[in-house]
Amino acid sequence: MNLNQKAILLIGLLTLMPGLFAQVVRERINFDKDWKFAFGHPCDVEKDFNTGTSYFTYLAKAGFGDGAAAVAFDDRTWRPLNLPHDWAVEVPFDAKGSHSHGYKAIGRNFPDVSVGWYRKHFTVDEADYGKQFYIDFEGVSRDAKVWVNGHYLGNEPSGYQSFGYNITDILNYGGENVVAVRADVTLEEGWYYEGAGIYRHVWLQMNAPLHVRKNGTFVIADIDADKAKVTVKTEVENRNQEASTYIVSQQIVNAEGKVLAKAKSGENTIAAMAKGEVDLTMDVANPHLWSLEDPYLHKVITQIVVDGKVIDEYKTRTGFRTVHFDADKGFFLNGKHVKLKGTNNHQDHAGVGCAMPDELIRWRLQQLKNFGSNAYRSSHNPATPELLDMCDEMGILVIDENRLMGSHQEAFDEVERLIRRDRNHPCIFVWSMGNEEWGIECNVLGERITTTMQNFARTLDPTRPMNAAVSGGCNQGVSAAVEVMGYNYLGQWDTDKHHELFPDQPSMGTEEGSTWATRGIYFDDPDKHYMRAYDHLPRPSWETIETSWKHYAERDYLAGMFIWTGFDYRGEPTPYAWPSITSYFGMMDLCGFPKDNVFYLKSWWGNEPVLHLLPHWNWAGKEGDTIQVWAYSNCDEVELFLNGKTLGRKTMEVNEHLEWPVIYKPGKLKAVGYTKGKKVMEETVETTADAYRVELTAHKTRLKNSANDLAVVTVKVLDKKGRSVPVADNLIKFSVEGPAHLIGVGNGNPTSLEKDKFFDEYEVIQTPNIEKYGLGEADIDLPSEATDVLEKDSKNKMMVTQFDLTKDDVAKGKFIWYSKKVGDHLQAYLNGTAIQPMDGNLDEMAVFNIDNALLKEGTNKLVLVGVPLPPPNQWDEPNKHLGDIQMVKAADQWQRKLFNGLAQVIVQPDESGTGEIILNATAEGLKSTKLILTVE
Template structure:
């Protein structure tokens, strides 16, 4: 069986002839720039062109093919521009206090442009552009033609762009993204933060997400019911055959079937079924996540015209109202975690490898289920869950039955219903306007019936903060959000036929490595306790209550990871939540070790707090121990403080007078020591250490390594109070994607990038001249151009003046705000091969950059009002011709001021930080180096293959 990463990379699609079906990632080399949410002039003139939205093909500003984006940044997807923005007290604390939203129109719109080619050999095929997710309110143009708008930041969407493709040259995708509005109450990022694909098929093909494999297990045998949707985008009816081949986890064919003489009318979709049997089924489970592949071949006139691969698993799932959840007939408690798509350093733009890494971090303390709160997940998360053996509650964004909401729900179900990891669909979360009234009951029933028509194999749930009325009565499986807010026993007695789960529990508030509250720094001690008394329970109490109720299917902790935003109980300057069992970088907090002690079997023991308390000698410390063994004995500097027996699902506690040295715990089962842990008083910080999760990366420009950064003393112990600032640099074919440290109060940059501001040269005037000379009265600074022609003003053909030998174009721009160290450049057009360019009357030279010309300028040359002048031979067609191609003059001159990115750096928080590095696409040896002012440096070497 292939490795998880290999499967994630290939998606089983590597054996499809691209001449039959191809699906290419369009993630590399997008041009990006910030526009403006309220000022069209600062939004590159978008929306100002005549007939812009009245006529087809009149995309203007960056949506126009003629627009020059040479001055824009080059970025790869996934991309989140919000994570690059500074923190600001005027920002929404629920969104992490980033400088984005209503108060920051200059940061809230982003433009993306990408050029691509399509071979003439693809004529006759259907070509589609697919977006896995754009946050949010995206508008897409292809070759200047409007494709559509998608308001959701989480639903994938697709445009058939066949009719707009230029097969003989370059094609252009332009995407305008407006993140001014918000969908959630948590950090949501901004931009094209998921993958983009270009798909090519024959007119007769399997539809997008067009297969559905339903399995029934009977002893060792499994029966497969297959549904296939076939699109016929040809004019005539089509007759064909479908052949289904099933390949097992080891890659060998285990079953096949063929159906003959099928027919789909022109421009229609047909739905076809088939049945197969797998004689000895390898079930998908948490321990053995066996995956099968369905290979569907569409054959017409003896030739294969389409191949479609579907990954699926064979397993059974049951939510029982009396006994809880069953997987493959085995009763299993859901040990779950809620999570948003947000990670330190990269925001919501997670590389695929980081999805896998995060799931492994959750699995390390016993998590077996993941709730995608509160929106559809990225497809790669589910692929990783399939491969690793992680159960998933797949959640829709909003309750409702309007066409838009139902359309988004349908896309979610069709996209995800073959994933064996998905065990239930969640159609809503804490819909307060619905939870207590009949409309909530009705909508829950309607939505669940709609889901059932799309997927009869799974049940549905709604997560509620109030039960007894409304939504909870209509829920198929009730999801209780926080036991303290419900009388779960009374609800179960009143509705004994309704299965249940704790869809959220905990909401505890802890800061990693902090053991005394420091509210001035937004730090809260890490001891498990009720985070919001009366509304939620401690982690320990919540789990005990679930364990005591066999009918409760399980518990989903709020949350697995800390995330930006929702800074309860603080506002600014706090910038991230503290609900997580692990911090924003993935370092386990002490509460994660409690869960590890009750959710895993491998003997373990954990001590808190750390043992660095200089100045508190003799003070009594609250020492707690988590372990899954029978008993633990605690020692201070070799002296026993007593052995205690562990009460199931609980912890041990000692009151210990602090003395420097070593606090150690020895854990026993059956009288034998089976685990040991210690915390020591460290010396002063002396050195850094880098610990990559892997040192061999694929040279694909996508693979990542997650690198822990620690500050150690001379003895090699992590200093749990260290806060040293560490600087990072790379050599070789790797780049840094982001850094973090898990401090909910840190305003250091997670992601550094050049910051560009743009200013169009405007007030253009033209003068026809008979000689091509740089006369001061034509190209000099301060020339009176009031009597010159406005080149943008349309004139009828009969009013056009006769052509002269030459023409002068002059535009003006004001002095920009320029800080010390800023880089300044003018990007101009190549209007003729022998043109001359003047800036403030001085003849300047330019270098060719991406189809444009770039002039580097010094700040000392700037005046309050500046001029840019072209002197050139009059082109064929005269001024109207070059004006038509100028995109409102913006192509003739754009001033860019660049604030260069700061060096990569991060302060460790309580001894820890993190760096995420990615291969650049070339093979070779690479090194990440860490330096700090008073510490010994360290390095990590990588092989890129």
């Protein structure tokens, strides 16, 4: 067995510290590395590795996983990769693809790439028998089925729910184990890009049999003046085969590591295979509160003690704060009024799709904070756990949203998993029960379901209010029952009227704006599907970003608003269709490059001086035409100059912008901002010369040796004076040297059909079962040496299989035959030529590199000459499968066109070591450049 293909994981990690595990038995191990991936099929069983076709299937008998779910399945030909992984971002665009999912070639019209299989081999130390093991998935898109060692564990239909299984009893301790996951995206769950595959982290959890349950603590802080009464509810599970007696010990520790409070229970007895709860309350004097400005975090350390020994230690990170909605005055955090300045966001980024490394999530959150956003709505599904951790750390409020409304048991289960997983996060200030449920939102069903869901959710978390986002404008149904009203779009709501009808109901704008803009475009171009980036009405009856914010800013009863959206995302390319493949709604494009609306928001949402001019000043061919020049600023006044001549000084009204009609002349536009009559800042845009050289800028240059870290690199071209050329569209090519690789490119162009990724393409060529022939029984060309073997003994047979290749396959592919034993004393021939003698006693998992000179376009015949395996018993059938062939086509060079002067490339450490990374960028006719990064 080729051990390089396996994650020999726990032998090292769990035995290095025997002293520790003699008492505390809890370890959470990242399971992202060393997976194998291949496409299956939703309906063709042969293409789906004949899974579920055995006489006894995995649904009939325990441990009877077959096909790709079987322990012995040969996955050596599959593509090796690490998680997180989104295969949807890797497939091409196609006009037959789903409009709402960005025309990616997956789904019903593309069955060959709509099912993905993942397999991982791992080893558990024999000494760890008796401990409890769980495998936890943060998110798999979608309809995931999971097997471990051939045992079917279950199905998770949603691509957004975290889920897991206890695998203790089915592990092979001291030997090899296999987890298999099948994801099927044939049917869509959302109406926006969702990705495909295991796009979030996977974890292996080890506990003592008596332990704190997964997500088993709930920290409730009752804050009054200068003290906090902190109650910690702890759920304990006993997987022992007999009753156990234990003590629960709690500590509250501040960010500096100081213990602020302690508590210890008396002895508790819990029956075998039972669950129990222990509640302890502690007082904390003068608690350091979590806030937007000071996101201070505490840690609660829960210990399970048996016979004086700590056998489990569970750490809960949380923050102490109060949240309160007032129907007339809005939202309050720690008693202080806060206007919510939020954005809606899907999990999707240029180059990587939904499979975002942790640092990219953090980078995106920082881009939102940079323009003054203080709140985030996870649209329209539970957020990735790491995003919530980062919002805790960065001081960002979160609406954590349930995926689908309902009051049946399955819907309750989804709400419970959401709230139990996330309720200790201080960033979450409200739970959203659902979004725009048009079938129920304006009728009595919606009112009933909302009431029932809220009542159920309060049993899990009585400390936060419930919300739902409603678009009907109907003042009944969901909007009549929901605790905190969520308005979706002023074009559909009269918020003042609703407030009069429901004066005791707090409210906020859960979706506002929905405006259309293409970064760097200032004249509509319907033929190219480009929309001007001035803040304009998307529809006649709707609102702009500016008018939306003014509406919410001027009304105290409105707690604030969440813009649709912070970032562009794949899918929903309103108002266009193919070949538009991303939305136009974002304040930033798919790469996170800001559109001009960002600077309007920064002016009125942020706390620093802002002065921004639009558009750029490169308008060759428009000399003499009138160009609308806008200024976004929070200065009292702004004066505009063209080539040194004033065009007027204007007063800036609060929450507005300024405009000047300017006759275009090449040169320099300059804006000067004044506050209280004094000049405080200026901004210029200039007509540039032609592009001269490439420039690369990373958001950071020192990286950790971790797959969770990365550098987001901005690519642009400069003229000879060092000015960025805003209309450049050069094709830039990239290469990287050192301990890193590239994981994605983008440019924010909503109609770009360029590749997001360049990777070695793996294809499994499945060979049919062999046909056996004696000499003269089939028309097979073989050399005389093989004929002699056949003539020598009638037991020798020709064992024949075949496979088809295209001309491109033969020219570009690298082929490896992963053989399986079908006989003894074998010799192999490919298209009549011996490829390598085979020893009859050779391990059946032998590997053979195939010389491309032996291959041809069309049908290729692979023949083994020797003695076929006899059946051990008359009812047995010996192996008839020669093994499969792996074809690998090397990746093309990474490249991307600039769009309106910008592109992006993402560099990720490959964990092969530390040292210097060199990112090279070249473009035809331009001076090349390199960027040096360091992995520490």
